[in-house]
Amino acid sequence: MQTEILGNTNSVNKQGNVLIIKTNEAVARIWVYGDSIIRINVSKSFDENDTSFAVIRNPADIFDYAESDSEIVLTTSALKLRVSKLPLRFNFYTADGKVLSEDDRRFGINWQGERVINYRKLYPDEKFIGLGEKTGNLNRRGSSYVNWNTDAALHGVDADPLYKTFPFFIGIHSGLTYGLFFDNTHRSYFDFGATTDEQMSWFGADGGDMNYYFFGAQGVAKIMEDYTWLTGRMEMPPLWSLGYQQCRWSYMSAAEVLDIAENFRKEKIPADVIYCDIDYMDGFKIFTWNNETFADPKELTDKLKAMGFRLVTIVDPGIKIEPGYKQYDEGLAKGYFAAYPDEEEYVANVWPGRCHFPDFFRDDVREWWGASFTALTQPGVEGFWNDMNEPAAWGQNMPWLVKFGERYMPEVRNAYGMQMARATYEGTRKLLGNKRPFVLTRAAYSGTQRYSAVWTGDNSAYDAHMLLGQRMVNSLGITGMSLTGVDIGGFTGDPTPALMVRWNSLGVYTPMFRNHAMQGTKMREPWCWGKENEAIIKKDIELRYRLLPYIYSGFYQSHKTGMPLSRTLAINYTDDENVFDVKYQNQFLFGDAIMVAPVESTKFTADVYLPAGEWYRLNTDEKFTGGRSIIADAPLTDLPVFIKAGAIIPMQNIIQSTNEKGDGILEINVWYGKQATRFVYYEDDGLTYDYERGDYYKREISFHPDKQVISFSKVDGSFTSKYDKLKLVLHGFTIDAGGLKINGTTKAPGSHTLILANDKLEIKIEY
Ligand code: MIG
Numbered sequence: 001m002q003t004e005i006l007g008n009t010n011s012v013n014k015q016g017n018v019l020i021i022k023t024n025e026a027v028a029r030i031w032v033y034g035d036s037i038i039r040i041n042v043s044k045s046f047d048e049n050d051t052s053f054a055v056i057r058n059p060a061d062i063f064d065y066a067e068s069d070s071e072i073v074l075t076t077s078a079l080k081l082r083v084s085k086l087p088l089r090f091n092f093y094t095a096d097g098k099v100l101s102e103d104d105r106r107f108g109i110n111w112q113g114e115r116v117i118n119y120r121k122l123y124p125d126e127k128f129i130g131l132g133e134k135t136g137n138l139n140r141r142g143s144s145y146v147n148w149n150t151d152a153a154l155h156g157v158d159a160d161p162l163y164k165t166f167p168f169f170i171g172i173h174s175g176l177t178y179g180l181f182f183d184n185t186h187r188s189y190f191d192f193g194a195t196t197d198e199q200m201s202w203f204g205a206d207g208g209d210m211n212y213y214f215f216g217a218q219g220v221a222k223i224m225e226d227y228t229w230l231t232g233r234m235e236m237p238p239l240w241s242l243g244y245q246q247c248r249w250s251y252m253s254a255a256e257v258l259d260i261a262e263n264f265r266k267e268k269i270p271a272d273v274i275y276c277d278i279d280y281m282d283g284f285k286i287f288t289w290n291n292e293t294f295a296d297p298k299e300l301t302d303k304l305k306a307m308g309f310r311l312v313t314i315v316d317p318g319i320k321i322e323p324g325y326k327q328y329d330e331g332l333a334k335g336y337f338a339a340y341p342d343e344e345e346y347v348a349n350v351w352p353g354r355c356h357f358p359d360f361f362r363d364d365v366r367e368w369w370g371a372s373f374t375a376l377t378q379p380g381v382e383g384f385w386n387d388m389n390e391p392a393a394w395g396q397n398m399p400w401l402v403k404f405g406e407r408y409m410p411e412v413r414n415a416y417g418m419q420m421a422r423a424t425y426e427g428t429r430k431l432l433g434n435k436r437p438f439v440l441t442r443a444a445y446s447g448t449q450r451y452s453a454v455w456t457g458d459n460s461a462y463d464a465h466m467l468l469g470q471r472m473v474n475s476l477g478i479t480g481m482s483l484t485g486v487d488i489g490g491f492t493g494d495p496t497p498a499l500m501v502r503w504n505s506l507g508v509y510t511p512m513f514r515n516h517a518m519q520g521t522k523m524r525e526p527w528c529w530g531k532e533n534e535a536i537i538k539k540d541i542e543l544r545y546r547l548l549p550y551i552y553s554g555f556y557q558s559h560k561t562g563m564p565l566s567r568t569l570a571i572n573y574t575d576d577e578n579v580f581d582v583k584y585q586n587q588f589l590f591g592d593a594i595m596v597a598p599v600e601s602t603k604f605t606a607d608v609y610l611p612a613g614e615w616y617r618l619n620t621d622e623k624f625t626g627g628r629s630i631i632a633d634a635p636l637t638d639l640p641v642f643i644k645a646g647a648i649i650p651m652q653n654i655i656q657s658t659n660e661k662g663d664g665i666l667e668i669n670v671w672y673g674k675q676a677t678r679f680v681y682y683e684d685d686g687l688t689y690d691y692e693r694g695d696y697y698k699r700e701i702s703f704h705p706d707k708q709v710i711s712f713s714k715v716d717g718s719f720t721s722k723y724d725k726l727k728l729v730l731h732g733f734t735i736d737a738g739g740l741k742i743n744g745t746t747k748a749p750g751s752h753t754l755i756l757a758n759d760k761l762e763i764k765i766e767y
Pocket of ligand 1: 516
């Protein structure tokens, strides 16, 4: 196989907003996207269309550079890119000259046949985080990975590749941070010094260009903000999708679905969502209903709605080959299916039998697919679960000759699921009018956060999978995916009662809280575990509902800045080695101020690392000084959860679903701390797009221990809160005899709680 290494520069030219550098092997292009974002594309056959599935931004118009015989130096306010010309290598520095990341001097960018690879220098203390849904440790140093979206049924805790591709990582060394997004949808590879004797890290792909975005912002959070600026951020999710979700493969009839829903209400266990897996369809034909078992879907959703439930139904990409079936007839007539080069439609077997597969890379196909959802939206479905879109088929080996539009399967496979999710999102958004659809997808590529939530596929009912799932949720968060979940309880196998209870307690702090199980497993619903366990499960789900105002405000952050809800401690405590310790690597912050330590179901005490600062145990208000590890009690009734000193956490009373208004009291809990803190509280109707036009209620709540003040800013936005009253609850405060003062007037002497009207004006509380 022919191997080439990028050689000496022949010419340098600036054309508009791109710097073009030619060598004998290839052409390099450099664009500046922002002060801390530089894109490099090195290509043998650059496509002037220059499309990306992930990127939604355009490069800046101008940038500064200087050129000498040996190098080109491109400078922004945040970054310095030194391009050495002989041979052509790309080295990144901070504006003040500290090394962020350099090409390996010898091999830099190189090719082996069609494969394109970049070898980079590895620094002694360098750590890596990212790549989204990947097994292994938080610190990916010493590991290697492949991206090739795969139906990883029955996967173990070390499996790779899995369902999704997020070719974005963050490097951390010498007290500095950088990010790198390799925007290439071919099968790709990342090696973080796994097999190079600590000399190099490298990444590459089976084809396409060496096309990457380099992020030079300092701080993991800032890099994530830049990455999600580039690839987009999530919309506000429907509030109901943040409630408890009950799924199973499958509830076999409308009667069974209703029975499950009724039981939640009877047992008074809050829940918002129930799912129909593949058996609601007629012979697994997408966009059909089985007319015996689901004879009247509208009646079903009406009855569910009356109980405060929403229905989510599954769709797979495989369209059954059956003349007379609408989607088959139309798709075939219009040439909408993936095909071989001779235009014969590709066929593979999956649930419905022999199937064709929509070419979601085409606008007209996506439009057609999206419009087909009337079969589901007309009867009142508002959530759409996209499965099997790696794409999966029996045998798992789609021939490389299959084409999607102009491109062969291996070139774009990793973006297929994302394009299906996009088609689903765009179509259902249109069909639902002003209502927000909920879309959930299994396969994904960078940028999918714009369209859909994701779950981590077919996990298993054992402890190591629960812990891995948490790491994957945390890692997906680094790559812009905030609304993420795992099958609580484990998809494959039957959890022990202890595992079910423990996993459910972790589910409270999982952005998407869904219990799901495989066909043939024992029933999983909260009441299947004996009265005592049911009571614990119920209490935990109630806690989830108490926390919804905090969770929803957390998603507002994801929407605005890309900060995910579940945050690896590596985001806020990057320089603390302990957070990368395998003992503590599953711990995470849920929102700004809740730290959760996942614990196996067989252990009832836990070694928990408390980062610097002060922490309170959620259920007891017991206070701890951080910067050390502790042995925490971890009974099944009380997962170790700690509140950061200074935390401001809005809660509400227990409701049975998000459709209930509740008692109208928004409870603002503040835990005493020595440092000033702030929290942006956000609320809207939770249902429509009116928030895009300013119909929201947003206010900053801040705590100033130095001034002994808690203040609420004036409300921004036109929405009227569903809470008429605010209740302040102070934890760990010493209130002197003077008591609490509201806007200068003493109202509640000596008390730690206070109720006031939720008006839109500024409120100042002194203690
Ligand atoms: O071949 O629809 O990951 O959540 O229950 C299995 C049936 C197909 C795989 C999904 C799983 C779902 C199941 N599906």
